[in-house]
Amino acid sequence: MSSVYYDYSTFSDGRTFTEIYQNFNQLENLNIIEKLWGSYYYYMGNDLFATGLLFFLTHELFYFGRCLPWAIIDRIPYFRRWKIQDEKIPSDIEQWECLKSVLTSHFLVEAFPIWFFHPLCQKIGISYQVPFPKLPDMLLQWAVFFVLEDTWHYWFHRGLHYGVFYKYIHKQHHRYAAPFGLAAEYAHPIEVALLGLGTVGIPIVWCLITGNLHLFTVSIWIILRLFQAVDSHSGYEFPWSLHNFLPFWAGADHHDEHHHYFIGGYSSSFRWWDYVLGTEAGPKGKKLREDRYKKQI
Ligand SMILES: [Zn+2]
Numbered sequence: 340m341s342s343v344y345y346d347y348s349t350f351s352d353g354r355t356f357t358e359i360y361q362n363f364n365q366l367e368n369l370n371i372i373e374k375l376w377g378s379y380y381y382y383m384g385n386d387l388f389a390t391g392l393l394f395f396l397t398h399e400l401f402y403f404g405r406c407l408p409w410a411i412i413d414r415i416p417y418f419r420r421w422k423i424q425d426e427k428i429p430s431d432i433e434q435w436e437c438l439k440s441v442l443t444s445h446f447l448v449e450a451f452p453i454w455f456f457h458p459l460c461q462k463i464g465i466s467y468q469v470p471f472p473k474l475p476d477m478l479l480q481w482a483v484f485f486v487l488e489d490t491w492h493y494w495f496h497r498g499l500h501y502g503v504f505y506k507y508i509h510k511q512h513h514r515y516a517a518p519f520g521l522a523a524e525y526a527h528p529i530e531v532a533l534l535g536l537g538t539v540g541i542p543i544v545w546c547l548i549t550g551n552l553h554l555f556t557v558s559i560w561i562i563l564r565l566f567q568a569v570d571s572h573s574g575y576e577f578p579w580s581l582h583n584f585l586p587f588w589a590g591a592d593h594h595d596e597h598h599h600y601f602i603g604g605y606s607s608s609f610r611w612w613d614y615v616l617g618t619e620a621g622p623k624g625k626k627l628r629e630d631r632y633k634k635q636i
């Protein structure tokens with residue numbers, strides 16, 4: 340029996356997902372997502388397996404689901420006007436090779452540790468029960484995770500560009516000088532683990548310090564981070580791209596330059612670390628540094 344809810348006394352017998360959902364639907368203190376979440380755990384009947392499967396499917400569904408529109412856009416010449424490196428459209432063979440490698444990595448490298456996530460959550464007190472925490476709590480945590488992950492990513496990614504680390508680990512990710520969505524997770528397993536630790540480890544440390552974190556918050560955070568990673572590799576800069584409205588958001592414009600010029604532009608979500616430390620990539624970065632220097636003298 341799942342521990343996803345504390346009181347099943349009002350529940351009638353039910354085995355199918357629909358019957359279970361009807362039971363949860365009678366609980367007036369839950370919203371629709373909480374009812375679905377509760378029904379899923381109850382239906383699975385094994386919380387460890389339910390969390391493992393949920394995280395694995397979330398990763399697959401949202402990663403490839405987010406890559407798909409970019410793969411379609413690459414095939415429509417109309418969108419070429421917004422392609423950052425417009426002469427470099429990934430070939431079918433390149434995309435196929437990349438897909439095979441990413442899938443292998445998901446099944447061999449990532450599928451395994453995901454099953455340890457539920458026991459870890461229980462040990463450190465990440466809750467998975469319904470109802471969920473209040474929205475302001477979750478918003479604050481997502482904002483903190485974005486800022487801290489970006490910092491983690493900046494320093495470790497910058498480190499990965501150093502000599503031997505680049506040669507033996509990070510070079511794989513730089514195979515595509517003009518990135519495309521699917522290339523976001525095309526990387527050496529050590530890099531996947533190291534940079535992935537920023538995404539998964541930061542919420543764990545947050546929970547160890549504050550004792551306040553829910554698995555739903557972590558799931559949404561991972562989805563947002565996947566979207567950020569795929570979009571920044573998309574290779575497209577639109578007039579409606581987020582960084583045009585939020586100047587400190589990195590986006591594809593920032594990360595495409597990194598793949599194009601190899602040096603500079605090390606952060607993931609924001610531009611402030613590269614700005615403050617003068618590591619913006621390419622001619623745009625050079626111009627920014629020159630302008631700043633001229634202002635100082
Ligand atoms: Zn790099």
Ligand SMILES: [Zn+2]
Pocket residue numbers: 512518523572594598
């Ligand atoms: Zn990249």
